[in-house]
Each structure stands twice: as structure tokens, then as C-alpha cells.
Amino acid sequence: MQKISVIPSWCFRDEAGNQLDIHLLRLLEAVYRRGKLTLAASDVGISYRHAWNLLRQGGEFFGVPLVEMQRGRGARLSLLGEKLLWAEQRAIARLGPQLESLGSELNLAIQQQQQGALSVLRLHASHGFAVELLPKYLHETPLDLQYCSPQESLTALHRGSCDVAGFHLPRGKVGERVRDTYQALLKPRQHRVIGFIARTQGLMVAPGNPLGITGVASLADKSVRFVNRQASSGTRSLLDCLLKEAAVSSKKIRGFEIEEFTHSAVAAYVAAGMADCGFGVEAAAQKFGLDFLPLAIEDYLLACHHRSLEEPRLCAFLKALQGEPFQEAVKRLPGYSPSQCGEVMRPEDVLMAKK
Secondary structure, eight states: OOOOOOOOOOOOBOTTOOBOOTHHHHHHHHHHHHSOHHHHHHHHTOOHHHHHHHHHHHHHHHSSOSEEEETTTEEEEOHHHHHHHHHHHHHHHHHHHHHHHHHHHHHHHHHHHHHOSOOOEEEEEOOOHHHHHHHHHOTTSOEEEEEOOHHHHHHHHHTTSOSEEEEEEEOSGGGHHHHHHHHTTSOTTTEEEEEEEEEEEEEEEOTTOTTOOOSGGGGGSTTOOEEEEOTTSHHHHHHHHHHHHTTOOGGGSTTTTOEESSHHHHHHHHHTTSOSEEEEEHHHHHHTTOEEEEEEEEEEEEEEEGGGGGSHHHHHHHHHHHSHHHHHHHHTSTTEEEOSTTOEEOHHHHHHHTO
16 A cells, blocks of 8 residues: 655745745755755756756845855855755754654555544654655564653553663663663563664764764863754663763753754754764764764663554464565664564563663
């Protein structure tokens, strides 16, 4: 069945009602990536002449050029052109989880109208690149995917608001405090843990690492501007553990109070030059052309009630996780790998094994 996606788009309109062509931002992104207007125009699917007209109209609309043309050196975005491009990227990264959840709701509504009552699998989990892949590989199982923090996910599982809940478990000593928080939420008699993926988390910095950042201790340097994840996220919990282990006070970190809600939003913030460093996954760093300093590996795990494992929808879900197509897709994500993917385990064995 065809899947519906919700994609945001920008509209620039002045007080007189004049409006810019929606292709302008696509053209700016292509110029940034290709460095030549001819190639950028081809990527966007417009003529070179049309591309010139778009840039001229944009320059007139904003009062300053959006692209600088240099003979023999191609094209590059002006300061305002870069600001517009990165503002859009940050907005998309921020809105992504909400729009994906909305798309999931719409697809379910369409399927229910077309096929009647469906056995829906309700998954609550934090936003991530591997989780994004799941709807593509659950062909026979309608998925209601809602993004929320690990604590919110496990709480929803406890009250019966979802069938599967995602949570993060850092490997090694650094994750001991995180593991302790799950002891009260995962009950040996009630729950089972499903293996999913492992991912590398670390610091995202500008290409070439101009400030020479080497680890979390570097964040205490007042010349380093940092952008954080929200306090409820699993990534923030991991960062807090790393800071505690390194005896670095968050009060000494410039920008620690600035929060974004996805890995991509943090990466876009750094790529836009609004911060020098952020914490997140390698896949987000590569997506935005940033350098990456790996600091920790964590297991992204899933939890369910043991009684639901015999249900057809859970069986189909496990089969998809264990399948080669999904696992190969995970392997293509930078810093990601399948980890006991689809294997069912007892909570006490998982919490002890990762120590």
C-alpha cells in the first residue's frame, strides 16, 4: 500500500503580498552542495535561465544577493543565502518527529477506511535514524509510531498505551546511572526486552575541528559554544553521565541551556555556525557535513509485555527485525549496527549483561 509522508515547505511573502517561488530554497541547497549554478539548476530540474531569474528575484525580495558568482570559481551562497538554507534545515529537523507521527496517524486512518478493523502495533520510542526505517519493513503490520522519550515510552507501556516501548542502554560503566532508572520500569514477571540496534554517540563539530575539541572536558572552555538535547531525552542522559564521569560541571558549559529535540536539529544548529559543538549520533553529523568524535556506544532496545509475544502483530514485528533487508538497511547508517536484532531477552539479563 502507498504510504503518505508529510513534508514541510517554506513560503516567503512580504507585506505587499509578493511571494517567492518555492524552488528558490531547493536551488540554494543545490548551489551549496554543487558549487556551480549549472549543476544546481540541473539538480533542481529547471533551466539555467530560470535559475538566474530565481536568484535575481530572491535578491530583489530580500534586498541583498543570495549567491555570489565568481568567474572561474563557480557559485557560493552569500551570508544571507546560508542563513536561509540552514534555517530551513533546522526547521525540518525540529518538525521531523511530529510530522512523521502525523503521517503515521494518517496512514493508519487510510488503511482502516480501506480495509476495516486492523490489528495495529503501537510503538512509542525516541526519534532516531533506525526507528525511521521501521515503517518501510513492516509491510503486513500497520504501525502507529509515536515519538517520545524513553521514560515516557516505558510509562506508556506500563499503563497499556502502547505495545512496544523504546529505551537506550549505554554500554560500560558510564551507563550505570541510566540502567538504575530502568530497574523500576522493567518488571521481570511482566516484561521482555527485544534487541534492536547499537549506535555510536559523540561530539559533532565543524569540519576540521577548528577549536581542537577532544572530548567533554573541552566543553568547559568558554570559547566553545554548545547546543544540547532536551532534558528528557536518552541522549541527554548519556551526556550527563559522561560529564559526571569527567567531573565537568554543566554550569561551565556555554550554551548548555539551549536545547534541540532531535539529533538532526543539533547537527543543523552546528552546521549553521550557531554553535561549535553538539552531542548526538554519527549519522546526523555525516548528514550535515560535520566531523564526529565518538565517545560512547549505546544499545537501543525495545520492551513489551511477555503475554503479547504470541500475538500475530508482535510475531510479524520480530520477523521484520530479524530479516536481512532491515538489518542491511541499519548497517548502511553511519555509526549504527544491528545488535541482537529481534532477539527476546529477560529484563534482568539485559540490565546485568550491559554492566
